[in-house]
Amino acid sequence: MTAAPATSLGGERDSLLVVRQLTKHFPLFQPWLLGLARRQVGAIAAVEDVSFTVTRGETLGLVGESGCGKTTTARLILRALKPTRGEILFNSGGTVVRVDQLEGKALRALRRHAQLIFQDPYSSLNPRMPVGEIIAEPLRLHGYGTPAEIRERVKTLMAMVGLDVRYLSRYPHAFSGGQRQRIGIARALALSPELIVCDEPVSALDVSAQAQVLNLLKDLKAELGLTSLFISHNLAVIDYVADRVAVMYAGRIVEMASKRELFERPKHPYTEALLAAVLQPDPKLRADRQVLGNDGQGWLPSSNQGCPYAPRCRYAVDRCAVERPELRPVGPDHLASCHRVDEIRLAPLLRRQRAAPGGRT
Amino acid sequence: MPEPLLRVENLCTYIYLDEGVVRAVDGASFTVQRGQTMALVGESGSGKSIVAQSIMRILPDRARIEAGRILFSANGDAPVDLAALPANGKTMRAIRGGAISIVFQEPMTSLSPVHTIGDQIGEMARLHREASRSAARALAVETLKAVGFPDPDRKVNAYPFELSGGLRQRAMIAMAIVCRPALLIADEPTSALDVTIQAQILDLLLKLQREYGMGLLIITHDPGVVAYAADAVTVMYLGKVMETGPVATLFENPQHPYLQALLRSTPHFGRADGERLQTIAGTVPDPLVRIRGCPFLSRCPEGEPELCGDAMPALRALAPGHEVACYKRDSVPESAPVGARA
Ligand SMILES: Nc1ncnc2c1ncn2[C@@H]1O[C@H](COP(=O)(O)OP(=O)(O)OP(=O)(O)O)[C@@H](O)[C@H]1O
Ligand SMILES: Nc1ncnc2c1ncn2[C@@H]1O[C@H](COP(=O)(O)OP(=O)(O)OP(=O)(O)O)[C@@H](O)[C@H]1O
Ligand code: SF4
Ligand code: SF4
Ligand SMILES: [Mg+2]
Ligand SMILES: [Mg+2]
Numbered sequence: 281m282t283a284a285p286a287t288s289l290g291g292e293r294d295s296l297l298v299v300r301q302l303t304k305h306f307p308l309f310q311p312w313l314l315g316l317a318r319r320q321v322g323a324i325a326a327v328e329d330v331s332f333t334v335t336r337g338e339t340l341g342l343v344g345e346s347g348c349g350k351t352t353t354a355r356l357i358l359r360a361l362k363p364t365r366g367e368i369l370f371n372s373g374g375t376v377v378r379v380d381q382l383e384g385k386a387l388r389a390l391r392r393h394a395q396l397i398f399q400d401p402y403s404s405l406n407p408r409m410p411v412g413e414i415i416a417e418p419l420r421l422h423g424y425g426t427p428a429e430i431r432e433r434v435k436t437l438m439a440m441v442g443l444d445v446r447y448l449s450r451y452p453h454a455f456s457g458g459q460r461q462r463i464g465i466a467r468a469l470a471l472s473p474e475l476i477v478c479d480e481p482v483s484a485l486d487v488s489a490q491a492q493v494l495n496l497l498k499d500l501k502a503e504l505g506l507t508s509l510f511i512s513h514n515l516a517v518i519d520y521v522a523d524r525v526a527v528m529y530a531g532r533i534v535e536m537a538s539k540r541e542l543f544e545r546p547k548h549p550y551t552e553a554l555l556a557a558v559l560q561p562d563p564k565l566r567a568d569r570q571v572l573g574n575d576g577q578g579w580l581p582s583s584n585q586g587c588p589y590a591p592r593c594r595y596a597v598d599r600c601a602v603e604r605p606e607l608r609p610v611g612p613d614h615l616a617s618c619h620r621v622d623e624i625r626l627a628p629l630l631r632r633q634r635a636a637p638g639g640r641t
Numbered sequence: 642m643p644e645p646l647l648r649v650e651n652l653c654t655y656i657y658l659d660e661g662v663v664r665a666v667d668g669a670s671f672t673v674q675r676g677q678t679m680a681l682v683g684e685s686g687s688g689k690s691i692v693a694q695s696i697m698r699i700l701p702d703r704a705r706i707e708a709g710r711i712l713f714s715a716n717g718d719a720p721v722d723l724a725a726l727p728a729n730g731k732t733m734r735a736i737r738g739g740a741i742s743i744v745f746q747e748p749m750t751s752l753s754p755v756h757t758i759g760d761q762i763g764e765m766a767r768l769h770r771e772a773s774r775s776a777a778r779a780l781a782v783e784t785l786k787a788v789g790f791p792d793p794d795r796k797v798n799a800y801p802f803e804l805s806g807g808l809r810q811r812a813m814i815a816m817a818i819v820c821r822p823a824l825l826i827a828d829e830p831t832s833a834l835d836v837t838i839q840a841q842i843l844d845l846l847l848k849l850q851r852e853y854g855m856g857l858l859i860i861t862h863d864p865g866v867v868a869y870a871a872d873a874v875t876v877m878y879l880g881k882v883m884e885t886g887p888v889a890t891l892f893e894n895p896q897h898p899y900l901q902a903l904l905r906s907t908p909h910f911g912r913a914d915g916e917r918l919q920t921i922a923g924t925v926p927d928p929l930v931r932i933r934g935c936p937f938l939s940r941c942p943e944g945e946p947e948l949c950g951d952a953m954p955a956l957r958a959l960a961p962g963h964e965v966a967c968y969k970r971d972s973v974p975e976s977a978p979v980g981a982r983a
Contacts, residue, residue: 488921514908
């Protein structure tokens with residue numbers, strides 16, 4: 281990547297991606313003139329002041345409920361969307377690029393280094409293109425080499441993701457969901473990107489196909505030293521692939537820590553609610569699962585100045601309605617945004633087996 | 642033994658497509674006891690929804706029940722065979738939405754966008770319980786309260802589009818339970834919801850089940866949902882039942898090679914670093930191609946073409962209520978369990 285102004289990444293030496301105060305507002309329209317036109321009546325703050333760093337070789341998991349801004353964050357980083365404000369710094373081979381300011385050719389060049397893997401293996405592949413062409417397309421677009429070199433590269437990629445090269449001229453409809461996701465991964469890896477952003481890559485798959493794709497992503501990380509941002513709503517999946525986890529709520533990161541720290545010492549009430557909602561595949565644990573009935577029925581109204589989680593928070597106090605908590609250090613490499621971090625004790629993920637015969641009570 | 646709530650015996654439901662016949666359900670048998678939660682699990686396309694649609698007799702036009710019985714006994718009397726009733730006859734219409742009802746993954750498949758939720762819940766009560774207009778409305782409010790609706794007196798006048806996904810799901814559940822069904826079928830009731838909401842809806846279904854003494858047939862592909870909610874489990878693969886039994890037995894001592902593989906490939910917490918998920922080789926065979934023998938043979942680590950390739954193994958009881966369809970399982974081994982946990 282060239283032709284973009286270099287900026288310092290500060291002391292964060294092996295950071296591949298640094299995001300600072302990233303914000304995206306979508307205009308909110310309402311029908312106007314009997315539905316013949318529309319007018320802007322406000323804005324949706326899809327992503328608000330999001331900051332994080334992804335170190336080279338690490339996988340950062342991003343979790344949170346539907347609509348909290350995960351996909352928008354992913355699309356901003358890959359510049360499928362233009363940020364309203366904030367900085368995105370990408371360190372490609374010693375050159376730091378301000379991704380948020382890229383335009384035109386330099387933006388296209390970014391695609392060599394950062395790629396997206398989608399949730400839906402059914403709609404993300406062109407149904408009229410044979411698999412070989414689908415994987416070769418980015419190579420052609422970026423002038424990878426001669427047709428023979430491209431053919432070789434396609435075969436290497438197919439082998440890498442465990443697809444039989446005999447399937448080269450088959451069309452996507454002839455593949456299972458798991459195989460289609462492999463095709464998407466091969467295509468994303470075609471130009472040897474340094475960063476891959478995975479947006480719910482296994483959510484549409486059955487358990488057995490999911491296991492194959494998760495193992496594949498893990499192997500590729502080990503073999504190629506891939507760095508990734510991994511979005512999922514399944515915490516067991518995050519536990520399997522991620523090194524660190526960021527929890528998003530209503531457009532903001534509310535907690536971030538190593539996965540072990542986050543699961544064992546959650547510091548934000550929303551994280552606690554997420555952990556309590558985990559249904560583990562072990563009938564012995566169900567008698568122990570706490571039901572956090574309050575989530576979703578807190579007593580504070582939502583307000584612009586207060587904590588965004590206050591309307592659902594079982595620990596909310598008056599202060600939470602009027603003062604927004606900052607994301608601040610609360611432990612080793614652990615950030616959380618809650619006024620009551622020091623006062624409340626939150627339940628960790630339930631993981632030990634206790635003798636609990638007789639099932640639920 | 643009292644008559645169970647629901648006994649599905651050798652159910653065969655085929656779908657006739659231009660390309661050929663899909664044996665969507667091909668000889669499935671399982672039993673739901675009164676007040677019990679049975680989970681029906683299996684990969685996409687294994688026939689779970691077609692089983693549900695066969696019980697409710699709401700199959701697509703191209704699908705037909707070819708064989709088998711669906712014996713239903715709402716209150717312990719002699720059972721009726723739902724498979725033998727005309728799908729739109731008087732008896733079936735009374736049962737559907739009355740003694741048996743269903744909730745789907747997507748609430749908008751059963752909620753009408755142009756009527757208030759109160760009208761829709763009340764309509765069910767008027768239809769099946771011959772309630773008066775005012776009694777139906779009172780019942781709607783009461784049912785909304787039972788499903789945990791905030792402010793039910795006012796929300797009864799809301800239209801579905803005014804509600805969040807979780808509240809719509811609650812409204813659909815209210816519609817399904819307003820007639821106090823003996824059996825509630827839930828087809829992936831929480832898959833489209835956020836995790837915290839998912840857990841709430843599941844807790845709600847279990848609470849209602851206990852209060853009303855309903856039988857619950859819950860369809861899911863999430864082993865976490867099964868472990869949390871079910872008393873018993875039926876595992877399907879390509880239209881056939883591979884194993885059925887109590888939840889603790891199936892998780893701790895699964896017998897069928899398919900179930901064993903499925904549990905080993907499920908991500909769960911507390912794995913050692915670097916530990917890998919086990920995978921099932923290959924993919925589910927094309928449903929249009931008829932398989933004579935065991936449908937799992939092409940992927941089974943223990944399969945032998947001579948032994949398993951000619952005919953489908955019958956379900957055999959290894960213990961009371963625990964049945965397995967596999968030629969290589971004659972009895973439960975005494976040795977250590979082959980469970981999911983490491
Ligand atoms: N192009 C757009 N125009 C207007 N609003 C948008 C657009 N894209 C997203 N939004 C809104 O921004 C918010 C965040 O959406 P986003 O898709 O990032 O959520 P998400 O966390 O990925 O959710 P999910 O888990 O459902 O995929 C939502 O309120 C959404 O409706
Ligand atoms: N309306 C339909 N028309 C044609 N084929 C259908 C129809 N519904 C289901 N099938 C086929 O019947 C078989 C069983 O499908 P079914 O929907 O019961 O699977 P399922 O176990 O519910 O899967 P999922 O987990 O994806 O919901 C599949 O091969 C499917 O393609
Ligand atoms: S700041 Fe208050 S409302 Fe927000 S999460 Fe903490 S306790 Fe709950
Ligand atoms: S019958 Fe044979 S192929 Fe089928 S599960 Fe048993 S061992 Fe495997
Ligand atoms: Mg998304
Ligand atoms: Mg289904």
